[in-house]
Amino acid sequence: MAQNNLASRQQEVYLPGNQKHNKQKKYNGNVKILSLKFSKFEKTVVVMGLVFVFAFMIILVSSKVSLGNASNNLHQTISDLNKTHSDNNNLKQQVGELQNSNRLQKIANKNGLSLSNDNVRNVVK
Numbered sequence: 001m002a003q004n005n006l007a008s009r010q011q012e013v014y015l016p017g018n019q020k021h022n023k024q025k026k027y028n029g030n031v032k033i034l035s036l037k038f039s040k041f042e043k044t045v046v047v048m049g050l051v052f053v054f055a056f057m058i059i060l061v062s063s064k065v066s067l068g069n070a071s072n073n074l075h076q077t078i079s080d081l082n083k084t085h086s087d088n089n090n091l092k093q094q095v096g097e098l099q100n101s102n103r104l105q106k107i108a109n110k111n112g113l114s115l116s117n118d119n120v121r122n123v124v125k
Contacts, residue, residue, distance in 0.1 A: 038046075097103070108115060 105115060
C-alpha cells in the first residue's frame, strides 16, 4: 500500500527523443485510506486456529509430563527388578552352600550319624 502511494506521488515524465525530464511530484488529494474489516468467517477461522494451537500446546506439555512420569516409573521398576534378581542370586548361593556335601557330612558326624554310599541313589529325570 505504501509503495502504491509512493508511486502515485513520484512519476517520471519522458520527453520525446528518450530524454528524461526531472521528476515531478504529484499528490493526489482524493486518495482515501480505507481500513479493511474482517468478516465473521475470517474472525471465526482465526479464533479457531488460535484455540487449536493453544490446545495442542497444552496437549504437548501434558504428554511430555506423563512421558517423564512413565520414564521415572520404568527406572524405578528396573531398579526393583535388579535388586530382586540380586537377592535371588544371593539366596541361590546360600542354598548351594547349605547343600554342600562336606558341610552335611560334618553335621552328620557331629550328631553321630554316618553316610553309607550303598544306600545313596542318584535319580535323574
